[in-house]
Amino acid sequence: NPNVVLQFQITAFGDGERLMVTRDVSRIHHLEKMRQDFVANVSHELRTPLTVIKGYLETFIDTLNSDQPHLKRGLSQMHQQTQRMELLINDLLLLARLESDDKERTMTPVSVPKILRQIHNDALAINESKQHKIILDIDTNLIIYGDENELRSAFSNLMMNAIKYTPENGRIELRWWADEEGVYLEVEDDGIGIDEKHLPRLTERFYRADQSRHAKSGGTGLGLAIVKHVLLHHDAKLEIVSDPGEGSVFTCRFPTRLMVKKENQSVA
Numbered sequence: 001n002p003n004v005v006l007q008f009q010i011t012a013f014g015d016g017e018r019l020m021v022t023r024d025v026s027r028i029h030h031l032e033k034m035r036q037d038f039v040a041n042v043s044h045e046l047r048t049p050l051t052v053i054k055g056y057l058e059t060f061i062d063t064l065n066s067d068q069p070h071l072k073r074g075l076s077q078m079h080q081q082t083q084r085m086e087l088l089i090n091d092l093l094l095l096a097r098l099e100s101d102d103k104e105r106t107m108t109p110v111s112v113p114k115i116l117r118q119i120h121n122d123a124l125a126i127n128e129s130k131q132h133k134i135i136l137d138i139d140t141n142l143i144i145y146g147d148e149n150e151l152r153s154a155f156s157n158l159m160m161n162a163i164k165y166t167p168e169n170g171r172i173e174l175r176w177w178a179d180e181e182g183v184y185l186e187v188e189d190d191g192i193g194i195d196e197k198h199l200p201r202l203t204e205r206f207y208r209a210d211q212s213r214h215a216k217s218g219g220t221g222l223g224l225a226i227v228k229h230v231l232l233h234h235d236a237k238l239e240i241v242s243d244p245g246e247g248s249v250f251t252c253r254f255p256t257r258l259m260v261k262k263e264n265q266s267v268a
């Protein structure tokens with residue numbers, strides 16, 4: 001029966017005996033699937049009305065006379081909030097898709113350096129007001145098997161966080177390197193850092209290290225949950241090292257078995 005999900009736990013004792021416990025977790029799985037479907041459906045349904053509201057607001061803002069500054073300011077604020085809602089809905093939808101096991105994953109050879117160059121360029125463009133120094137350090141041209149769109153989302157979330165949580169004139173480094181144990185994507189910043197007590201829960205949905213700070217940062221609280229799920233699909237691990245006031249390093253380690261074996265893959 002495809003609807004029955006069983007969980008087995010085997011315990012070995014010193015005298016060679018084994019104890020096997022079988023649990024029927026079908027109901028938990030079913031409820032979890034319902035939750036995921038519900039979030040995906042609601043997010044999808046909210047998109048259309050929001051697009052209409054945003055479209056009208058843009059038209060009103062463009063056509064409004066300059067002798068109505070209050071109205072214009074109010075409409076601009078409403079427009080900003082619709083943009084926030086749009087980001088939230090898109091992230092919710094992406095996360096719901098990532099969490100569901102239904103999707104056929106397309107694991108193709110992905111050039112991470114290419115993705116990183118795009119992310120680096122985008123970051124330079126949006127970062128102007130904060131004057132960060134953003135450095136791209138590509139140490140290997142190694143290609144890995146992966147889902148290109150998912151990887152792009154994960155890496156750009158890490159980059160956007162580095163920009164958000166690093167004050168003006170900070171330094172951010174985006175690195176891609178390899179050793180015998182894996183290939184690594186690393187985002188390092190010298191920003192506000194994270195207190196150790198928050199680290200274990202950071203990749204939970206809507207978990208924030210600091211509520212008040214978060215409100216100003218404009219994030220959705222879903223970025224690291226997205227990163228976690230993308231890495232899970234790639235059998236990769238996320239490591240976070242951070243010091244409050246000093247900065248943070250987010251490292252994604254991809255296993256060597258994802259590397260595409262190719263002759264003459266030289267260091268860039």
Ligand code: ADP
Binds near residue numbers: 193203208220
């Ligand atoms: P958000 O939309 O709030 O940024 P995320 O899931 O991306 O949501 O991150 C969760 C929390 O982790 C953030 O609210 C912030 O407190 C903390 N965080 C993430 N990245 C960094 C970083 N580079 N520096 C400091 N804090 C960070």
